[in-house]
Amino acid sequence: MTSHFSSLRSALRTDVTSSLVVFLVALPLCVGVAIAAGVPAELGLITGIVGGLVTGLLPGSSLQVSGPAAGLTVLVFTAVKDYGLAALGVLVLLTGLLQLALGALRLGRWFRAISLSVVHGMLAGIGLVLIAGQLYALGDREAPGSGTSNIAGLPGHVADVAASRPALTAIGVGIGTIVVMTLWKKVHGRAQLLPGPLLAVGTATAVTAVFDLPVKRVEVTGLVEAVQPPGLGEFIRLVDVGVVATIVTFTLVASAESLFSAAAVDRLHEGPKTDYDKELMAQGAGNAVCGLLGAVPMTSVIVRSAANVQAGARTRLSRVLHGVWLLLFAAILPDALGMIPTAALAGVLIHAGFKLLPLKELGPLWREHRGEAVILVITAGAILFTNMFEGVLVGLVLAVTKAAWEVSHVHIDVADSGEGRVRVRIQGNATFLRLPRILDTLENLPVDRSVELNLAGLRHLDHACMTALQNWADQRNARTVPSDRAPAT
Numbered sequence: 208m209t210s211h212f213s214s215l216r217s218a219l220r221t222d223v224t225s226s227l228v229v230f231l232v233a234l235p236l237c238v239g240v241a242i243a244a245g246v247p248a249e250l251g252l253i254t255g256i257v258g259g260l261v262t263g264l265l266p267g268s269s270l271q272v273s274g275p276a277a278g279l280t281v282l283v284f285t286a287v288k289d290y291g292l293a294a295l296g297v298l299v300l301l302t303g304l305l306q307l308a309l310g311a312l313r314l315g316r317w318f319r320a321i322s323l324s325v326v327h328g329m330l331a332g333i334g335l336v337l338i339a340g341q342l343y344a345l346g347d348r349e350a351p352g353s354g355t356s357n358i359a360g361l362p363g364h365v366a367d368v369a370a371s372r373p374a375l376t377a378i379g380v381g382i383g384t385i386v387v388m389t390l391w392k393k394v395h396g397r398a399q400l401l402p403g404p405l406l407a408v409g410t411a412t413a414v415t416a417v418f419d420l421p422v423k424r425v426e427v428t429g430l431v432e433a434v435q436p437p438g439l440g441e442f443i444r445l446v447d448v449g450v451v452a453t454i455v456t457f458t459l460v461a462s463a464e465s466l467f468s469a470a471a472v473d474r475l476h477e478g479p480k481t482d483y484d485k486e487l488m489a490q491g492a493g494n495a496v497c498g499l500l501g502a503v504p505m506t507s508v509i510v511r512s513a514a515n516v517q518a519g520a521r522t523r524l525s526r527v528l529h530g531v532w533l534l535l536f537a538a539i540l541p542d543a544l545g546m547i548p549t550a551a552l553a554g555v556l557i558h559a560g561f562k563l564l565p566l567k568e569l570g571p572l573w574r575e576h577r578g579e580a581v582i583l584v585i586t587a588g589a590i591l592f593t594n595m596f597e598g599v600l601v602g603l604v605l606a607v608t609k610a611a612w613e614v615s616h617v618h619i620d621v622a623d624s625g626e627g628r629v630r631v632r633i634q635g636n637a638t639f640l641r642l643p644r645i646l647d648t649l650e651n652l653p654v655d656r657s658v659e660l661n662l663a664g665l666r667h668l669d670h671a672c673m674t675a676l677q678n679w680a681d682q683r684n685a686r687t688v689p690s691d692r693a694p695a696t
Contacts, residue, residue, distance in 0.1 A: 236275070237275055240275040242552050243337070254274055281336045297444065298504075302491075322603070338557050345382075372421075383554070433501075465486065585601065612640050620633075629657070637662075637665055
């Protein structure tokens with residue numbers, strides 16, 4: 208009994224400590240993601256609070272932490288720009304309900320079937336768009352909007368910033384934030400308990416306040432005032448195809464990011480593994496609540512989850528308490544947000560964007576699996592130059608096409624059996640993708656020979672190939688086979 212009580216007390220102590228670490232990691236990211244998405248900073252905190260107090264209590268993954276993620280920043284920014292802040296609640300609410308339905312139908316595990324190259328391409332595309340947009344925020348400027356316009360406007364942005372002393376000051380603050388985060392990762396020991404993003408943003412805030420630097424700060428509206436439940440009039444937008452596509456995109460990206468994060472977190476600890484369907488429903492419940500509050504959507508976030516595991520968390524209590532600390536901070540110290548320079552948060556997100564780029568993995572992938580590397584690059588580029596939904600769709604089509612091409616391998620053996628007869632044996636999987644090669648081989652056979660076509664070695668023959676082979680045999684028999692020779696069979 209004493210040993211059991213001691214074990215519970217030890218678990219409670221480590222969970223409380225872990226929750227504080229996760230809170231310190233989550234605070235600047237919640238605020239930064241909201242600002243980058245073009246919504247009030249408090250909405251990011253609300254999503255973090257819901258991620259702890261709602262999703263954190265539900266079954267699925269015991270140690271994974273949820274909140275606003277950099278991966279959804281671009282999507283939210285575009286949605287708010289296209290449909291307005293008032294519509295955000297409806298979009299997130301329907302996303303949550305759709306996730307609940309997918310989880311109830313036990314479809315969560317199917318998100319694990321997505322090609323890894325498409326996932327990495329999706330994250331890389333998000334990272335590129337995020338970086339391109341935050342380069343403007345780094346100089347206290349508004350980004351033009353889409354990925355292509357952000358990239359096209361960079362030369363003009365550089366010229367504008369170079370002629371503005373306040374903008375150069377803001378860039379100095381942002382770059383300083385990135386430098387502090389980068390160098391802090393090289394520090395070892397217990398100092399790592401202090402998260403790099405918090406240290407970097409705290410340092411930038413202190414320097415800005417001490418020297419009264421002329422840079423933009425976070426605008427504070429108040430936690431209660433930031434809550435914007437969706438009105439009935441906003442649900443009328445659901446007849447818009449673009450709104451429906453946005454909801455589907457939110458659902459797919461948020462679900463995929465959450466479940467891939469769960470797979471990564473499971474590899475970090477020895478405790479109970481994730482139930483993917485229950486985790487998807489937990490994410491759906493959290494997003495439904497966020498939608499009712501008009502907040503930004505949530506996903507499971509690998510940075511916070513890894514910090515939770517590394518800090519020694521044992522149960523879901525740590526992720527619930529991190530939501531409590533976020534709530535207390537937002538309620539007691541709301542004015543502290545108004546002291547944070549937006550350039551520092553831009554620096555945090557640029558750093559996060561670079562971490563989404565698979566720079567180390569791309570070289571080995573190109574050498575060993577060149578087709579996968581091509582899919583990754585094309586997916587990222589498609590997201591950058593179109594949008595998230597179309598970019599991921601392009602990647603999925605390429606991945607499926609590549610898989611179909613590799614699976615539909617056929618071996619064609621042509622042999623002269625004498626007596627004016629040619630034997631052709633086709634083995635493997637004959638699909639329409641290999642039809643040109645099959646027909647080229649058959650049509651190049653000598654017209655003065657009879658042909659024996661052996662298909663016994665085929666594991667699969669699709670309708671297109673079966674029809675083409677029958678047509679070829681009929682035409683050859685009708686055209687060139689002498690009467691004393693056997694027809695093509």
